[in-house]
Amino acid sequence: MEKLEMLQTVEKxxxxxxWEIYLxxxxxxxxxxxxxxxxxLINSEDTGIGIRVYxxxxxxxxxxxxxxxxxxxxxxxxxIEISRISSPEEFIPFKKLEKIEQTLEEYDSYTAxxxxxEEKINLPIEIEYSLRKKDSRIKxxxxxxxSETIFQYKIINSEGLDISEKGTxxxxxxxxxxxxxxxxxIVWGFTQSRYLKDLDLDGTIEETxxxxxxxxxxxxxxxxxMYINFPPYAFSQLLEVFYPAFSGEFLIKNxxxxxxxxxxxxxxxxxxxxxxLLGGIMTRSYDDEGVPTKKTYIIKSGIMKNFLxxxxxxxxxxxxxxxxxxxNSYKDLPSIKPSNLFVDKGNKKINYPDRYFHxxxxxxxxxxxxxxxxFSVGVSGFIVENGEIVQPVNSVTLxxxxxxxxxxxxxxxxxxxxxxxxxxxxxLVDKMMIGGV
Numbered sequence: 001m002e003k004l005e006m007l008q009t010v011e012k013x014x015x016x017x018x019w020e021i022y023l024x025x026x027x028x029x030x031x032x033x034x035x036x037x038x039x040x041l042i043n044s045e046d047t048g049i050g051i052r053v054y055x056x057x058x059x060x061x062x063x064x065x066x067x068x069x070x071x072x073x074x075x076x077x078x079x080i081e082i083s084r085i086s087s088p089e090e091f092i093p094f095k096k097l098e099k100i101e102q103t104l105e106e107y108d109s110y111t112a113x114x115x116x117x118e119e120k121i122n123l124p125i126e127i128e129y130s131l132r133k134k135d136s137r138i139k140x141x142x143x144x145x146x147s148e149t150i151f152q153y154k155i156i157n158s159e160g161l162d163i164s165e166k167g168t169x170x171x172x173x174x175x176x177x178x179x180x181x182x183x184x185x186i187v188w189g190f191t192q193s194r195y196l197k198d199l200d201l202d203g204t205i206e207e208t209x210x211x212x213x214x215x216x217x218x219x220x221x222x223x224x225x226m227y228i229n230f231p232p233y234a235f236s237q238l239l240e241v242f243y244p245a246f247s248g249e250f251l252i253k254n255x256x257x258x259x260x261x262x263x264x265x266x267x268x269x270x271x272x273x274x275x276x277l278l279g280g281i282m283t284r285s286y287d288d289e290g291v292p293t294k295k296t297y298i299i300k301s302g303i304m305k306n307f308l309x310x311x312x313x314x315x316x317x318x319x320x321x322x323x324x325x326x327x328n329s330y331k332d333l334p335s336i337k338p339s340n341l342f343v344d345k346g347n348k349k350i351n352y353p354d355r356y357f358h359x360x361x362x363x364x365x366x367x368x369x370x371x372x373x374x375f376s377v378g379v380s381g382f383i384v385e386n387g388e389i390v391q392p393v394n395s396v397t398l399x400x401x402x403x404x405x406x407x408x409x410x411x412x413x414x415x416x417x418x419x420x421x422x423x424x425x426x427x428l429v430d431k432m433m434i435g436g437v
Contacts, residue, residue: 007156009069010051013076017083018054020094020157022288023047023067024330029117032145033124040145041121050330053079057088063331091315095290096159103285104276106194108168112150115196120148123172127201131176134209137216142175142186148196153288161290169281170196172204178212187212187361190233192420194279200417211360215380218392225431226383227356227410228398232417234359235424239271239341242402243422244370246271246298247336248313255371256307257403264304265406268346271299273308275323275339281421282326282339289325289334296322298341299406310336342423346412350428357434358382358389362398373402379434397435405429 010019025047032040048065049072060083064071111120123146132138152166174189189208191200230238250256258264265271275293277283284293289311297305307313310325313336325334360381368375380394413426 005069006067006072009072010076013073013080014053014158016055017080018092018094018158019076020052020155020161022050022052022327022330023154024049024327025152027150028147029120030145030147031121031124032143033128034141034144036125036128038121038125043117048330049075050327050332051075051079052093052333053083054093055083057090058083058086059089059093060084060086061333091312093289093311094157094159095161095311097161097163097290098292100285100292103165104283105165105285106167106279106283108170108195108197111170111196112148112168120146120196127172127174127205130201130205131174131209134205135178135213137178137180137213138176138209139179140177142177143173143188144175145171145173147171155286155288155290157290163286163290165285167284168194170194170199172199172201174204174208176209176212178209178216180216183216185212185215185218187215190419192281192418194281194283198279214382214389215360215392215394218380218394220395221383221391221393221434221436223434223436225433227353228429228432229350229352229356229358229384230424230427230429231359232415232424232426233419234362235343235427236417236419236422237362237365238375238402238405239343239424240420240422241365241368241375242370242373243308243338243341245373245402246273246308248307248309248317248319249336250371251307252313252316257371257373258304260304260306262304263302263407264299264403265302266409267302268412269299269302269406269409270297270344271341272297272344273322273324273338273341277340280340281418282337284339287321287323287325287334287339288327289321291321291323291325293323293339296324308336308338310334338421340418340421340423342416342418343412343425343427345414345416345425348414350411350413350426352384352387352428355383355385356428357393358384359398368402370402373404375400375402395436398432399435400432408432 060079062078154164308324326337363378376399383391408430
């Protein structure tokens with residue numbers, strides 16, 4: 001359906017309303033292999049629009065997956081019906097166009113348009129070969145998959161906003177199985193990038209295989225306190241679970257543990273959300289409300305500086321949106337989500353103590369409480385003494401509090417890595433209790 005025809009349809013029905021159209025089109029190609037043959041293949045397309053209307057404090061929302069005149073009319077009529085019964089709120093959800101100096105479009109045109117689908121589909125087989133060659137003790141591959149996501153969105157509203165962007169995301173996930181003398185270990189690895197050529201395949205394969213091999217013959221240990229090293233993927237997982245603590249939604253609901261200018265961590269700690277980060281998974285010119293994205297210091301030099309806001313939460317606390325109003329799809333309204341959220345790297349490698357515990361995997365993080373900061377997870381990893389692994393460990397528990405963890409950081413490494421849109425360098429923290437046998 002042409003843009004002009006869609007606008008004419010909406011404007012005809014919404015003469016006395018403010019309105020917004022959000023159109024999203026997504027193409028996904030995903031393949032996975034088993035024993036050097038493609039086992040699963042998905043090649044899908046999804047297009048739809050979300051329609052939001054506003055009048056005299058009342059909003060309504062509806063969507064359709066079939067973008068034609070009749071379905072758009074029905075979606076508009078449903079949004080109007082919903083607005084009539086919705087609770088009033090002192091909030092105008094639509095943004096006027098704000099010009100920016102430079103637009104960002106992280107789109108891998110060469111891979112998306114020039115490389116044949118067959119070549120991309122067979123990538124997991126090549127990765128399987130690389131995994132097997134790395135070490136003879138890799139006897140099986142539980143998961144080896146590749147995906148390409150191509151998306152394009154457009155936002156038009158009654159305030160004159162008219163923006164569109166497209167992008168690509170490439171993902172590889174692996175789970176090699178190491179075996180020796182009847183002992184098995186499975187470790188998960190993951191890499192993601194906006195450009196196929198930037199996928200860290202060699203580094204991910206190397207790290208994942210090394211972890212699986214080093215965990216062979218792992219066993220529980222006695223309950224003890226030790227220094228803990230969170231490598232980049234582990235601390236990135238913590239950020240992903242606890243980022244709601246930095247959200248304006250928590251702030252307006254009085255769920256926030258921290259307030260602006262509170263001491264939130266050690267002086268060397270900087271936590272940043274950067275929607276304009278070069279090559280970032282969530283790098284965009286605008287968020288899904290038409291607000292320009294930007295770089296926001298959440299914690300700077302250990303001090304809480306900002307919460308992440310969309311237009312609604314910003315209006316409730318008399319602040320400005322930080323450009324973090326994002327949607328899961330055209331079927332959803334914008335909510336607060338991070339763009340590229342990360343702990344800023346230090347200026348040198350970590351100088352490790354004589355003895356510490358290196359985290360490899362954490363299980364059960366989804367049970368953590370982002371309000372209180374409490375977590376208790378099953379972990380596997382290694383005890384390292386004088387730079388050498390002396391004991392692989394599994395079936396133990398690591399418990400703590402995220403907010404206290406930020407204050408107990410001893411060193412922050414310079415090896416910043418991203419896993420999706422969350423990133424961190426290695427982080428060494430003061431002694432924590434490891435619950436064992």
